Amino acid sequence: MAQLSNTLPRVAEPGLRRTPLYEQHADLGARLVPFAGWEMPVQYEGIREEHAAVRTHAGMFDVSHMGEVEVEGPGALAFLQRVLSNDVAKVEVGGAQYSCLCNEDGGVLDDLFLYRLGGDRYLIVTNSANHGADLAWLGRWSRQLGDVAVRDVADRYAMLAVQGPHARDTVTRTLGIELPPRMRVATARIGNRPALICGTGYTGEDGVELLIDPEIAPAIWAELLDAGVVPCGLGARDTLRLEVCFHLHGNDLTPDRNPIEAGLGWCCTEGTGFVGADAVARARREGTAETLVPFTIEGAGIPRQGNPVLAGGEEAGSVTSGTFSPSLEVGIGIAYVRTDLAEPGTAVEIDVRGKRRPARIASKPLYQPKG
Amino acid sequence: MTLAEPTYPDDLRYHDQHDWARIEGEVATFGITWYAQDSLGEVVFYDPPEAGSTVEKDATYAEVESVKAVSDVIAPLSGEIVEVNEALADAPEKINEDPYGDGWLVKVRLTDPGEAEQLLGAADYVALLG
Numbered sequence: 001m002a003q004l005s006n007t008l009p010r011v012a013e014p015g016l017r018r019t020p021l022y023e024q025h026a027d028l029g030a031r032l033v034p035f036a037g038w039e040m041p042v043q044y045e046g047i048r049e050e051h052a053a054v055r056t057h058a059g060m061f062d063v064s065h066m067g068e069v070e071v072e073g074p075g076a077l078a079f080l081q082r083v084l085s086n087d088v089a090k091v092e093v094g095g096a097q098y099s100c101l102c103n104e105d106g107g108v109l110d111d112l113f114l115y116r117l118g119g120d121r122y123l124i125v126t127n128s129a130n131h132g133a134d135l136a137w138l139g140r141w142s143r144q145l146g147d148v149a150v151r152d153v154a155d156r157y158a159m160l161a162v163q164g165p166h167a168r169d170t171v172t173r174t175l176g177i178e179l180p181p182r183m184r185v186a187t188a189r190i191g192n193r194p195a196l197i198c199g200t201g202y203t204g205e206d207g208v209e210l211l212i213d214p215e216i217a218p219a220i221w222a223e224l225l226d227a228g229v230v231p232c233g234l235g236a237r238d239t240l241r242l243e244v245c246f247h248l249h250g251n252d253l254t255p256d257r258n259p260i261e262a263g264l265g266w267c268c269t270e271g272t273g274f275v276g277a278d279a280v281a282r283a284r285r286e287g288t289a290e291t292l293v294p295f296t297i298e299g300a301g302i303p304r305q306g307n308p309v310l311a312g313g314e315e316a317g318s319v320t321s322g323t324f325s326p327s328l329e330v331g332i333g334i335a336y337v338r339t340d341l342a343e344p345g346t347a348v349e350i351d352v353r354g355k356r357r358p359a360r361i362a363s364k365p366l367y368q369p370k371g
Numbered sequence: 372m373t374l375a376e377p378t379y380p381d382d383l384r385y386h387d388q389h390d391w392a393r394i395e396g397e398v399a400t401f402g403i404t405w406y407a408q409d410s411l412g413e414v415v416f417y418d419p420p421e422a423g424s425t426v427e428k429d430a431t432y433a434e435v436e437s438v439k440a441v442s443d444v445i446a447p448l449s450g451e452i453v454e455v456n457e458a459l460a461d462a463p464e465k466i467n468e469d470p471y472g473d474g475w476l477v478k479v480r481l482t483d484p485g486e487a488e489q490l491l492g493a494a495d496y497v498a499l500l501g
Contacts, residue, residue, distance in 0.1 A: 031412075046413050047438040235412075235439050302416055302436050324415045324438045331416075353434070353441070355418075 019064035020158045020214040024221050028231055035234060036129035038065040043233040051239050051326040053230035054203050055369070058164035060221070060229045061237055067131030067154040068211065069124040069138060075147025076120045083141050084114060085259060085280070087269040091116045096183045096200055098267050100259045101134060106279030107255035108262065110134050111247055113200055115185040123153075123185075123196070123211075127249045141275070157196075158217035162229060163207035163240075165370070171208055174227040175220070179208055191216030202237060204244030204369040239323050242332060243367035245294045251305060252292060252320040252334055261288035261336065263364075290317060291342040294362045295350070297331035301357035303350045309335050310349040310356065316341055319350060327367045337361070377500075378405050380471055384487055385496035386447035388429075391471065394487055399448055402475045403435065403466065406500055412437040414466040419455040419477070426450060426479060428486050433476060435466060448486050450479035 016039040025032060030041035041062065043050065053059040071080060080088040084099040091097045093116050101110040110130040115123045126134045135152050142150045162171050168179055180186035182199045189195065193213035201207045212220060225231065238248070247253050247262065258276075259268050260283035270277040270284070297303060303322030308315050322333030333350070341348060344363040349356040383391040389407035393400040408414065416436040426432040426446040433444040455477050459465060466474040481487075491499065 042439070043412060048413050048415075239438060300416065300418070302441070304441065324436070326438065 017065070019062055020217040021062045021064065021221055024218055025062065025231075030231070030233060033234075036065060036127075038128060040065060041231075041233040043235045044231050047233070047235040047239060048326045050230060050232035050236035054164045054205055054232060054236065054240055055327060056165065058162060058167040058170050058207070058229045059203075059232035059236065060224055061161040061163070061232050061234075062158075062221070063161050063209070063237075064158040064214070064217070065128040066159050067126035067128055067134070067152070068157050068159075069126060069131075069135060070151045070153045071122040071124060071138075071142075071148060072120060072151070073148040074120055075145055076122055079142055079145045079148040080114065080122060081272045082145060082274055083138060085264075085268040085274050085276070086114075087272055088114065089272075091122075093118060094180065094184050094186065096185050096198060100253075100264055100267060101137065102259070102274065102276030102280065103255055104276055104279070106258035106260075106276040106283060108249070108253040108257060108259060108264075109137060109255055111249050111253055111264070113198070115196070115198060117185065117187070117196070125159075129250055155214070157211040158214040160210045160212065160217070160220065160224075161201055161203075161207065162210065162224065163201045163203040163205045165205060167205070167207035167229070170224070170227050170229055171210075174223050182206065191219055202246055203240040204246070204365060204367070205240075238321075239326055242321055242323050242334070243325050243327055244365040244369065245334060247292075248321055257292075257336070258283045258288070260284050261290055262292045288339060290336040291339045292320070292334055292336050293342045293344075294332070294334045294364055294366050295348065295359045296328070296362050296366060297333075297350065298358045298360055300331075301350070301352045301355065302331040303333040303335075303352055303357070303359070307333075307353075308351040309337050309341075309359075310351055311338065311341050316348065322350075325367065331357070331359075332366050377409070377497075378471070379493045379497055381493045383471065383493065384447065384490035385493065386429075386445060386490055387496070387499055388445040390445050390447045392447040392487070392490065393471075393475075394448075394481070394484070397484065398453065398478055398480055399450070400475045400478050401444075401447060402470055403444060404496070405470055407442070408467045408470050408474070411435065411442055412439060414463045417456075417459040417463045417466065417476070419457075419459065420452055422452050422455055424452050425482075426452060426477075428483075428489075435463070444476065446479070447490055448479065448481055449483050450481040452477050453480050454478040
């Protein structure tokens with residue numbers, strides 16, 4: 001064996017942060033790995049079992065490493081309309097919306113969810129690896145536009161994603177709270193502390209994301225565990241999101257790619273004049289050289305990030321995320337390919353460490369959740 | 372699902388890259404150790420070499436993949452592959468369930484049986500794992 005170093009359990013590295021649920025993960029025998037500066041559980045019992053639990057029952061993920069940013073003030077809407085790609089004016093109080101954060105060239109700095117908590121009060125949930133850079137970027141634009149405060153509130157929340165066909169009824173029964181519908185946010189009291197419940201997720205299944213007081217997170221985790229919710233790590237989180245073709249920033253989205261080539265034109269409203277709108281409008285009008293598409297391997301082989309995509313023996317793209325799909329039991333991935341190859345059904349090959357594996361471009365999602 | 376406890380049989384010889392060899396005369400069976408399969412997680416794909424090809428001590432001869440990662444498999448000894456474990460194509464999880472039995476990878480006719488002296492006994496391999 002070789003190259004095991006990226007999968008080995010490690011001792012805590014200096015500077016790695018731990019979530020409020022670290023002890024719970026350690027007690028459950030989780031394999032903990034460094035992830036975006038945090039020591040996070042990648043799996044407990046096994047990725048396939050955890051994956052299946054979310055597809056058929058209910059699983060929970062500690063995603064406390066994700067960042068939260070509060071945006072408040074009379075200028076909040078104008079500010080968000082400027083920095084986010086989607087039409088923020090459409091978000092009602094209690095609503096949620098997915099957006100890109102773009103640079104002036106239309107490159108994707110981050111992808112994130114926005115929740116409207118009050119008239120001029122919003123919450124943004126960032127990817128942990130980008131949280132610091134997002135804050136700096138948002139801070140700069142807020143000072144330029146004025147009448148808005150941007151606050152880092154990441155330390156105020158632990159975040160638990162409970163996902164799966166039985167997630168909602170289990171959370172309702174266990175915590176005794178009403179849940180908002182999909183794509184809505186509600187305030188509640190959990191563990192007698194203020195909390196936010198979001199009808200969102202990253203698995204394709206129904207469920208909620210709970211933003212709770214870090215102090216009560218261990219007790220809530222224990223209650224859900226007792227109720228039969230299966231603890232799931234980042235490994236299953238990745239296979240689940242890839243089956244339903246949700247983007248992972250840093251892999252599938254980068255500051256060098258615009259939302260149009262990433263297939264995120266649907267969350268860009270260039271008419272709002274957001275930062276990067278001109279570049280995005282040009283990409284939409286003129287088309288892009290490459291397009292992000294899902295694909296399925298036909299036969300053996302598991303694609304991985306960085307594998308070349310071949311068409312007619314020539315290099316025609318690159319895999320940005322690849323894995324073994326536990327639901328489909330076949331290698332799947334997403335890749336930027338030459339736009340003329342992006343049509344679903346197109347046959348390509350993936351160069352998996354020197355072996356050419358036949359693959360076919362597919363449509364989204366690769367796996368249809370049964371609900 | 373898998374062997375819950377670390378197990379390192381005394382009758383095997385170990386390579387420090389977490390491979391084992393069961394030497395029976397001129398032929399040896401190769402596989403990966405309990406530690407290797409545990410570190411990798413659930414194996415979902417084994418890409419075997421072809422029977423008749425040669426393997427060289429310390430060089431890669433196959434790949435095993437879990438959901439999350441791919442690992443090269445290193446030959447503990449040199450020789451010619453006389454048999455590959457075809458059953459693993461449909462049931463790669465045997466590598467986790469029974470790494471020293473049904474999860475064997477290849478059988479090799481040794482070209483230099485003396486190389487075995489460079490391998491570790493179970494106690495020394497366990498000491499290496501710390």
